[in-house]
Amino acid sequence: QVQLIESGGGLVQAGGSLNLTCRVSGHTISTPTMAWFRQAPGKDREFVAVLSWMGFIHYADTVKGRFTASKDNADDSVYLQMNNLGPDDTGDYYCAASRQYNPGESAANYDYWGQGTQVTISS
Numbered sequence: 001q002v003q004l005i006e007s008g009g010g011l012v013q014a015g016g017s018l019n020l021t022c023r024v025s026g027h028t029i030s031t032p033t034m035a036w037f038r039q040a041p042g043k044d045r046e047f048v049a050v051l052s053w054m055g056f057i058h059y060a061d062t063v064k065g066r067f068t069a070s071k072d073n074a075d076d077s078v079y080l081q082m083n084n085l086g087p088d089d090t091g092d093y094y095c096a097a098s099r100q101y102n103p104g105e106s107a108a109n110y111d112y113w114g115q116g117t118q119v120t121i122s123s
Contacts, residue, residue, distance in 0.1 A: 001026045001027060001112075002024065002025070002026040002027055002028060002030065002031050002097050002111075002112040003024070003025045003026050003112075004022055004023070004024055004095045004096070004097060004112055004113060004114035005022065005023045005025075005095075005114055005115070006020060006021065006022050006093065006094065006095050006114040006115065006116060006117040007020070007021050007023075007117055008020040008021050008117060009092075009093060009117030009118045009119045009120075010118075010119070010120070011120045011121075011122065012085060012119075012120075012121060012122070013121070013122050013123075014085060014086050014087060014121055014122065014123050015084060015085065015086075016085050016121070017081070017082060017083045017084075017085065018082045018085065018119060019079060019080070019081045019082070020036070020079065020080040020082070020093055020095075020117060020119075021077055021078075021079055022034070022036075022077060022078040022079070022080075022095030022114060023076065023077055024076045024077065024078065024095075024097065025076060028076060028097075030099055031097035031098060031099055031111065031112060032052070032053035032098075032099075032100075032101050033050060033051070033052055033053060033097070033098040033100060033101060033102070033103050034050070034051045034071060034078045034095070034096070034097055034098075035047070035048070035049060035050040035051065035095075035096045035097075035098070035103070035110060036048040036049045036050075036069060036078075036080050036093060036094070036095060036096070037093070037094045037096055037107055037110075038089075038091040038092065038093045038094065038119075039091050039092050039094070039116075040088075040090060040091035041090075041091070043091075045094070045107050046060070047060050047105035047106075047107070048060055048063055048067065048069075048080070048093070049063065049067060049069040049080065050069075050103070050104070050105065051069055051070075051071050051078065052101070052102070053101060057069050057070075058105075060105070062088070063082075063089075066082065066083050066084045066085075067080060067081065067082050067083070068080070068081040068083075069081075078095060080093070082119075085119075085121045086121060086123075087121050087122075087123045088121075089119060089121050090119060090120050090121050091118075091119060092116040092117070092118050092119070093116060093117050093118075093119055094113055094114055094116045095113070095114040096110035096112065096113050096114075097110065097111060097112040097113075098110045098111055098112075099111050
């Protein structure tokens, strides 16, 4: 089992920044791929960024150039630095872990999920 706990969400004005943290515990060696997803009110969960076990990071086009994902294996944490936030970035942000080495952008390919952290951007 793997446990994921997100933190760092909040309310910021448009143009502001937030840094989300995901603490990972449990049998982490079984989940080589980590990712961030988000879900806006009334919408489906959407892909934000994926971090492969080799260090490759891929972003959704909607956040590319504004968001930076990273991980610290020594600290068992994954981070999402979000800059130049806009109202469309509002939603619940989730950390996810997959047992697959190349799960891609589909939420169905991820096996473990955190409880989410809420991000609200005011215009």
